[in-house]
Amino acid sequence: MEILFLMVPLGMVLVGAGLWAFFWAVGSGQFDDLDSPGWSVLGDDAKPEDEDSRSP
Amino acid sequence: MTALTGSACFHCGEPIPAGVRIHARIAAREQPVCCHGCKAVAEFITGAGLDDYYRYRNQAGARADETPRPDRWAAYDRPELVERLTRAEADGARSITVLLEGLRCPACSWLADKALRLQAGVLDVSVNPATARARMVWDPARARLGDLLRMLEHVGLRPHPLAGEPAGQVALAERRAALKRLAVAGFGMMQVMMFALPMYVGGMEHGMQEFFRLVSMLISVPVALYSGWPFYVGAWHAIRGRTVSMDVPVSLGILGAFVASVWNAMTGRGEVFFDSVTMFVFFLTVGRYVEMVARHRAGSVADALARLAPVTARRLRDGRSEDVQTIELQPGDGLLVRTGEVFAADGVVVDEVEGRVDESMLTGESTPIAKGRGSAVHAGTQNLGAPLRVRVAAVAGDTVLAGIVALLERAQAERPRLAKAADRAAAWFLSRILVGAVLVFAAWWVVDPAKAFPAALAVLVVTCPCALSLATPAVLAAATADLARRGVLVTRTDAFEPLARATQVLWDKTGTLTRGLVRVEQVEPLRDEAADDCFALAVALEQFSEHPIAKAFVAGGLTVAPARDVAVCTGEGLEGRVEGRRLRIGTHEFAGGLAPAVPTAPPAAAAGSAVAGSWVYLGDEHGLLAGFRLTDPVRAEAAATVASLAALGLSSTIVSGDAAPAVATVAARTAIGEFAARLSPQGKVARLQALQRQGSVVIAVGDGINDAPLLRGADVAVAMGRGSALAQTSADLILVRDSLDPLPGVVALARRAQTIVRQNLAWSIAYNLAALPLAALGLVPAWIAALGMSLSSVLVVLNAARVAQRRDRAPRAHWADAAPARVG
Numbered sequence: 001m002e003i004l005f006l007m008v009p010l011g012m013v014l015v016g017a018g019l020w021a022f023f024w025a026v027g028s029g030q031f032d033d034l035d036s037p038g039w040s041v042l043g044d045d046a047k048p049e050d051e052d053s054r055s056p
Numbered sequence: 057m058t059a060l061t062g063s064a065c066f067h068c069g070e071p072i073p074a075g076v077r078i079h080a081r082i083a084a085r086e087q088p089v090c091c092h093g094c095k096a097v098a099e100f101i102t103g104a105g106l107d108d109y110y111r112y113r114n115q116a117g118a119r120a121d122e123t124p125r126p127d128r129w130a131a132y133d134r135p136e137l138v139e140r141l142t143r144a145e146a147d148g149a150r151s152i153t154v155l156l157e158g159l160r161c162p163a164c165s166w167l168a169d170k171a172l173r174l175q176a177g178v179l180d181v182s183v184n185p186a187t188a189r190a191r192m193v194w195d196p197a198r199a200r201l202g203d204l205l206r207m208l209e210h211v212g213l214r215p216h217p218l219a220g221e222p223a224g225q226v227a228l229a230e231r232r233a234a235l236k237r238l239a240v241a242g243f244g245m246m247q248v249m250m251f252a253l254p255m256y257v258g259g260m261e262h263g264m265q266e267f268f269r270l271v272s273m274l275i276s277v278p279v280a281l282y283s284g285w286p287f288y289v290g291a292w293h294a295i296r297g298r299t300v301s302m303d304v305p306v307s308l309g310i311l312g313a314f315v316a317s318v319w320n321a322m323t324g325r326g327e328v329f330f331d332s333v334t335m336f337v338f339f340l341t342v343g344r345y346v347e348m349v350a351r352h353r354a355g356s357v358a359d360a361l362a363r364l365a366p367v368t369a370r371r372l373r374d375g376r377s378e379d380v381q382t383i384e385l386q387p388g389d390g391l392l393v394r395t396g397e398v399f400a401a402d403g404v405v406v407d408e409v410e411g412r413v414d415e416s417m418l419t420g421e422s423t424p425i426a427k428g429r430g431s432a433v434h435a436g437t438q439n440l441g442a443p444l445r446v447r448v449a450a451v452a453g454d455t456v457l458a459g460i461v462a463l464l465e466r467a468q469a470e471r472p473r474l475a476k477a478a479d480r481a482a483a484w485f486l487s488r489i490l491v492g493a494v495l496v497f498a499a500w501w502v503v504d505p506a507k508a509f510p511a512a513l514a515v516l517v518v519t520c521p522c523a524l525s526l527a528t529p530a531v532l533a534a535a536t537a538d539l540a541r542r543g544v545l546v547t548r549t550d551a552f553e554p555l556a557r558a559t560q561v562l563w564d565k566t567g568t569l570t571r572g573l574v575r576v577e578q579v580e581p582l583r584d585e586a587a588d589d590c591f592a593l594a595v596a597l598e599q600f601s602e603h604p605i606a607k608a609f610v611a612g613g614l615t616v617a618p619a620r621d622v623a624v625c626t627g628e629g630l631e632g633r634v635e636g637r638r639l640r641i642g643t644h645e646f647a648g649g650l651a652p653a654v655p656t657a658p659p660a661a662a663a664g665s666a667v668a669g670s671w672v673y674l675g676d677e678h679g680l681l682a683g684f685r686l687t688d689p690v691r692a693e694a695a696a697t698v699a700s701l702a703a704l705g706l707s708s709t710i711v712s713g714d715a716a717p718a719v720a721t722v723a724a725r726t727a728i729g730e731f732a733a734r735l736s737p738q739g740k741v742a743r744l745q746a747l748q749r750q751g752s753v754v755i756a757v758g759d760g761i762n763d764a765p766l767l768r769g770a771d772v773a774v775a776m777g778r779g780s781a782l783a784q785t786s787a788d789l790i791l792v793r794d795s796l797d798p799l800p801g802v803v804a805l806a807r808r809a810q811t812i813v814r815q816n817l818a819w820s821i822a823y824n825l826a827a828l829p830l831a832a833l834g835l836v837p838a839w840i841a842a843l844g845m846s847l848s849s850v851l852v853v854l855n856a857a858r859v860a861q862r863r864d865r866a867p868r869a870h871w872a873d874a875a876p877a878r879v880g
Contacts, residue, residue: 001261001264004264004267005267008251008267008271011247012247012271012274012275015243015247015275018243019239019240019243022236022239023236023239026232026235026236026239027232029182031231031232031235032182032184032228032231032232
């Protein structure tokens with residue numbers, strides 16, 4: 001069972017990484033709108049020339 | 057998806073009026089539309105390659121505005137206005153936030169996004185359908201703000217630039233912070249549970265147990281301090297204000313259990329309650345999050361004002377006119393208001409002209425008001441007639457519009473008598489809990505000091521109103537989600553309670569019971585000429601008028617040769633020549649005036665005079681040719697809705713600012729027995745208060761700005777989705793699909809929700825009462841208290857989901873039915 005002394009801290013590091021990723025996602029606005037991005041996938045028949053002229 | 061078949065407009069989904077034959081060419085097929093505005097929008101959308109909008113939208117678009125309006129977007133190209141409204145971004149780019157009127161569904165926001173990105177020079181666009189806001193970043197060297205706004209209006213989403221826009225930013229920041237706190241609490245709770253379970257099972261080595269306790273503590277620190285922070289702030293504010301809020305025992309419970317657990321974990325003795333602490337914080341944070349989302353959806357009055365008052369006005373000075381910002385106007389300034397423009401300030405007409413002003417936003421009166429020299433005009437109303445010169449009498453906060461807003465705010469402050477009663481009850485309950493915990497602690501201190509703290513803590517956790525506090529919000533969240541699927545937006549969940557008890561419905565007329573659009577309902581030939589021919593002659597004449605009645609004729613889209621030598625006789629009608637015949641259209645006397653002998657009473661058409669609507673006549677030199685019945689049609693579903701509400705025990709009354717005959721006909725059509733006409737906004741409120749004094753619980757259904765005070769004062773306020781912005785912001789419920797149909801279902805659902813809330817409350821109170829003596833006696837270890845609390849909460853949430861299950865469903869796709877109810 002001594003392996004837990006290693007695995008548990010490792011698990012916590014993973015949780016920390018997950019939280020950090022989530023904070024980053026929230027901060028960059030990915031959770032501001034949970035409805036319309038789903039639709040944009042359906043509608044996107046992007047024309048090739050659009051791709052470069054559109055910044056994110 | 058809204059039915060777009062049959063006689064509904066392809067773009068906006070409204071029924072197509074009789075006689076209208078306009079088609080838009082969409083994907084190589086002719087689709088029927090209701091007006092040229094919608095035709096233009098539909099063709100523009102498909103022409104720009106954006107026809108996917110029609111495949112994926114789940115609500116019909118906003119009806120396009122046909123009123124000719126001058127290009128008000130040009131003013132937004134002026135540098136000083138751009139400076140004031142927009143924000144500087146990196147590399148010389150500018151950004152602006154606009155409120156999009158008519159943004160209703162994800163497909164609309166997709167449309168706005170695409171339409172803007174097709175413009176050269178647009179660098180970034182983000183559209184948020186929840187707040188109806190779009191933020192765009194563009195390069196001023198390659199694009200102009202006016203063009204971008206014009207483009208949005210083109211696709212049917214009228215933009216309202218928001219200067220500064222503090223409210224939206226605050227809401228966004230609050231939402232992001234709440235999400236983070238929720239995530240920390242959720243992750244933390246799961247982790248701590250993982251370590252708590254083996255400790256409950258037991259049989260662990262001592263060293264491992266110590267290790268688990270320390271790890272749990274480490275995880276609990278951010279949960280208790282970061283996620284729980286808003287509760288401590290709330291409790292601190294309550295204590296400083298010498299009151300007790302829910303936050304006080306919550307904070308005491310969290311902090312007490314947390315500090316004791318930390319102490320025990322450090323010293324290695326006694327119990328730790330990290331699992332209880334984290335779960336507690338998580339459940340409470342979920343509850344707060346649900347509340348916050350509902351609150352944000354409600355919007356603000358400031359938004360609505362931004363839509364009404366124009367940003368710029370045309371000032372006359374020394375014989376020259378110049379565009380100025382509305383805020384620069386002073387009383388005494390001269391103002392030129394062109395056709396289609398909205399007045400920026402209250403004032404007096406100085407021209408010797410016969411103008412027409414649409415005051416429906418203020419008064420609900422659907423027909424335009426004639427304005428001449430000396431007439432007062434008001435900010436927020438629209439000039440439909442000739443350009444008017446106006447001397448400004450009142451600006452900004454002194455206008456009638458601002459007065460109505462003030463009335464609204466006062467009514468808002470007066471409303472929550474029920475909420476206050478609930479607050480008092482909660483405060484009473486909470487203060488007893490605190491006293492109880494102290495008593496338990498004191499009693500145990502005398503009997504057995506070692507057990508004093510765990511027992512007091514168990515009392516705080518067990519009586520912690522977790523299930524109790526979830527009992528109502530969980531049901532309301534389920535009900536809100538269910539209503540959203542039926543096209544009803546709930547902006548204030550408190551409304552469910554009065555909704556379930558409601559006894560009386562007050563209806564506004566124009567735009568609520570009726571559609572708010574004048575239409576030609578019936579053509580009655582009076583001589584041997586066919587109805588269609590008479591209608592064509594009428595259209596030929598009416599093409600020359602801008603009167604709303606004329607629009608009812610011309611909206612048909614019938615193409616006819618225009619009349620010649622047309623003269624407008626204000627207040628009477630039009631005269632002109634069509635195919636060599638001298639014709640008149642207008643009032644009975646005027647139209648018959650060309651013939652030598654005039655019948656005194658309106659002839660054959662009079663047979664229909666008992667039916668709703670006003671009559672317009674067409675006549676030539678030999679007498680009257682035809683009569684046309686014009687109505688603002690009553691909604692098809694209005695009578696059925698009133699009947700269904702009556703079956704639920706709610707009586708209906710119409711309160712209208714309109715004239716008595718028009719109100720009476722609508723009342724007859726909808727089988728509403730009581731009505732009151734010619735009421736001012738204050739009159740409507742007085743009527744409402746009289747009903748409330750008699751003990752009625754009143755639902756008000758309205759549309760115009762003049763209804764806003766009425767809606768604010770009502771126990772439940774319902775606004776039509778098409779209604780003006782201000783009415784919507786003061787509404788508890790918004791009928792997004794612009795149909796009265798869902799209303800009886802909403803009342804039924806509210807009553808079911810009420811029953812389930814009662815069950816939940818009964819359960820959680822019974823649980824608390826049963827657990828309290830056991831906890832006080834020191835018989836409940838913290839983990840059982842926490843487990844009981846969670847199971848109790850789960851039960852409450854599952855029960856809440858039943859709100860949406862038993863319902864009479866409209867036929868819809870199977871996958872939509874299978875979607876589980878969203879619960880907080």
